[in-house]
Amino acid sequence: MKEYRVYWIKEEFAKHYYYKSDILYRFLQEYHVKQQRDDLRMQFNFITESFPKDPLISQLIRQPRNTYRKDNSSESLTIGNKQELITLHIEEKHIKFRCETLQDAESLLFPTLRRFHPFLFIVDQNSDNHGWISPAKITTAYNNEQVLYS
Numbered sequence: 001m002k003e004y005r006v007y008w009i010k011e012e013f014a015k016h017y018y019y020k021s022d023i024l025y026r027f028l029q030e031y032h033v034k035q036q037r038d039d040l041r042m043q044f045n046f047i048t049e050s051f052p053k054d055p056l057i058s059q060l061i062r063q064p065r066n067t068y069r070k071d072n073s074s075e076s077l078t079i080g081n082k083q084e085l086i087t088l089h090i091e092e093k094h095i096k097f098r099c100e101t102l103q104d105a106e107s108l109l110f111p112t113l114r115r116f117h118p119f120l121f122i123v124d125q126n127s128d129n130h131g132w133i134s135p136a137k138i139t140t141a142y143n144n145e146q147v148l149y150s
Contacts, residue, residue, distance in 0.1 A: 001098040003125040004105070006113065006133070008049040008093075014119030018132065021121070025130040028123060048093045049117070056090060059112045079108050
C-alpha cells in the first residue's frame with residue numbers, strides 16, 4: 001500500500017506557491033525530518049490549518065457508497081466500499097492515509113476534502129510525487145483598456 005500525507009495550506013500561501021509546489025514539497029519534507037527546529041515548526045504552523053476532525057469524519061461517513069470503521073486502539077479509521085479501501089489517521093495539521101492506488105483516494109476521500117478547502121497539498125511518502133488535489137482557481141483581473149499589437 002502507498003502512504004500519503006495531505007496538508008491544508010492557508011489560502012494566501014497556496015496562491016503564492018501554487019505553481020511553486022516543489023518549494024512547498026521540500027519545506028514539508030525538511031519539516032518532518034527536523035521537527036525539533038523551532039523556526040521550521042513555527043513556519044509550518046503559520047502556513048497550515050488544522051483539520052476539523054469530527055466534521056471531517058461526519059462528512060466521510062455521509063459520502064455515498066462509503067463504509068466506515070474506527071479502530072479505537074490506534075486512532076485510525078477505515079473508509080471503503082466493495083472495491084476500494086483507505087486507512088486514515090487524522091492528525092492536527094495533516095492527514096496520513098494508505099491506499100492501493102491514488103484512484104481509490106480520488107473516489108473515496110478527495111471529494112470530501114475538496115468540500116472542506118480547495119488548497120490541499122498531497123505528498124507521497126515513498127517517492128517525490130506531490131501536488132494539489134484541486135486545479136487552480138486563481139484568477140487575474142482583466143484590464144479592458146489593454147490592447148495587444150503584433
